[in-house]
Amino acid sequence: MRILDICAYTWQAGGPPKIIFDHTQVALRYGHQVDILSPYSPGETPYPVPEGARLILCKRTPVISRFFREVSGELYQYLKQHIHEYDIIHCHGLWHFGTLAPFMLDNRVAKAITIHGVLDRWAYNNNNWKKSLIDRLAQKAYLRRASLVQINNTDEREDLMRYLGYQHPNVVIIPNGVKMSDFVNLPPKGTFRQKFNIPADKKLVLFMSRLNIKKGLDLLLPAFRDYVKDHPDTVLILAGSDDGYEAATRAFIEQQNLGDSIRVVGLLTGDDKKAALADADLFTLPSYSEGFSMAVLEAMASGAPCLVSDRVGFGEAIREHKAGELVDLTPESVRAGLEKTLSNDALRHQMSQNATNLLRNQYDIDIVAKRLLDAYELVVKPEA
Template sequence: MRIVHVIASIDPKFGGPQAVAQRIAAAQSALGHDVHVVSYGSADAQRKLFEMGRGIPNFSDIKWHILPEPDLFEKLACPGGRKLLRTVAQSASFLHLHGVWDPILLYAANTAKAFQVPYCLCTSGMLDSWSMQQKSWKKQIAFLLGYRRMLNQAKFLHALNVDEVLLMQPLGLRAPAVIIPNGIFPKEFDALPDKGRFRRQIGLPEGRRYVLFLSRLHIKKGLDILARAFQLVSYSHPDVDLVVAGPPDGAEEEFAQLVKEFGLESRVHVVGPIYGETKISALVDAACFCLPSRQEGFSIAITEALACATPVVITDACHFPEVGASEAGFIVSTDPAAVALGLIAMLDNPVMGKSMGVNGRRLVMENFTWPAIAELTIQNYRFAT
């Protein structure tokens, strides 16, 4: 099949959807398909993309069609994007769109319809109740301007979990939802680095443990919740620090203010975005991983933490019930006290944490791998056509 993935930006700073698009594309290429990606990206974003891609199996087999970072006119009207889409999509077997609210996706759907090419759309949690409440008036206008039609005319909506399907139901969309989860490439996690590498890199003394947060510094990721939770943890666990890794995305100032207010400046290490081997080393060294999100589709960061045999403390809004069912970590509410209790329980029992880590690695390796997920996408493309 000739498969075309479309996403508004390939910049890694935007998190999960970018990682998903490139990994599904690579896994589909490994199955022998002709896979293309259409997107925008600055020279720096492209450099980061291809640096990170060196560690992804079959990444080099993807055909990339990347336009420069768009100005406002290009972002809204997409003249360059539409021209590129007409060239790439006209002989495609299937289009896979990633995201919801970007104009380039609306034009991609229209292009697919013009060429009678079927398409699906990965909603990435953007249509659940929490997400729809954010700037809701803009989204209602967007629905009137063609985005509802784009969703309704998709062959299927690529949902990441059962909760996402249920949370989309109030919108009354006509396209069926198909659950296709995220995953990992086992090859990326076969040989984990020795413990201590990341600790030395950030200058953390031997004997100090840390809780790791790894995600965009966005309000929905719950950094304010984590700051309040870690304040409680800090009283009973003076040997534990907090490491916050990820690109800035609007929540960093409030987080820094809370850290200062709580007197935790020496205990909290904000290290910026980390990728590749550095990211895996950070996960391996962590006493536990924590993502206290207000909303998630299917977190790549959680999945990678589990693959590194690192136990996790996550919220029920992460929609990852398999973590609890497989005893790979704790699932708590978004209340800071509940997050703190989960972290304290994990930190108080390292033996239990190690066992949970083993369970989590098994869970991911047996159920959430990109080669199997790619097969699932192909099956659904064929079924839809």
């Protein structure tokens, strides 16, 4: 098959580029062709591309993209000229220009859309005026026309039905996956602590995601403030690019005199990212809304015990397999979760082992990527 993924394929975009990267590696191994079409703006850093795939960057349109960020005339022109060269177009997310443009063109090419959690009630209500405008113009109509809608969990099936008013006829539940082999050889313990001057006698709590309010930072920050009063031997590391909440985060740290207890270290990649996961006594993401969190999958794959909300995309599986500690969306619940997990070494060790077994059996990338390729095959129209 000739596959075209459309996504903002940059480090700043969060989880979808990593998902595409891992799926592309598997698709190439099965002999498929993969191109990635991405809008971008100056200053953004493209995500790595698997060897054998092709990244096509298209500049966002000035002025318009200030209000509707993904709009790109170059992207539209590329599709207009080349859409017929592909067997399937896979759009990631909703309300992006790249999710709309393919439907304006060749109706003969199969089109897939992955929701990525954006129809969750919390996510949908954020910036709703833009979404309502795009819905009226096209998005609902185009989603109805999609050959395939990929969702990550059963909650998204309900979100999709609520949004459309009926159940789309071709929905497939395929979770995100993680390449377990990427986390077999981690940097030696202590590497991250040494680089960032974190004392060895302090427990390290790691938050690694975009600094966005939807990630639950407004819950985590006051929860950790209260926790560290009684447990000053603990440090919270906030690792991630700014996505609208860094200024508020830094203001909170300053106002609460937490500069020695909370560190903002920016986006971590490569060995720095793995070193942070290797050194973490606890990974946390009390998020309000996730399609299926790659950050949590990677933390689990690295062996870091996890304290997360049940909104990370696979909360029921985490609960069933005792693969992490789940918290409610309140500072008090997060505070209690910190207390419970950080005071019990045996509990954290058992959660880590349970998470590893869960990932190997259900979320290894080779398993889930093959399921997506099989779903493609069912909707791709044979050539005349």
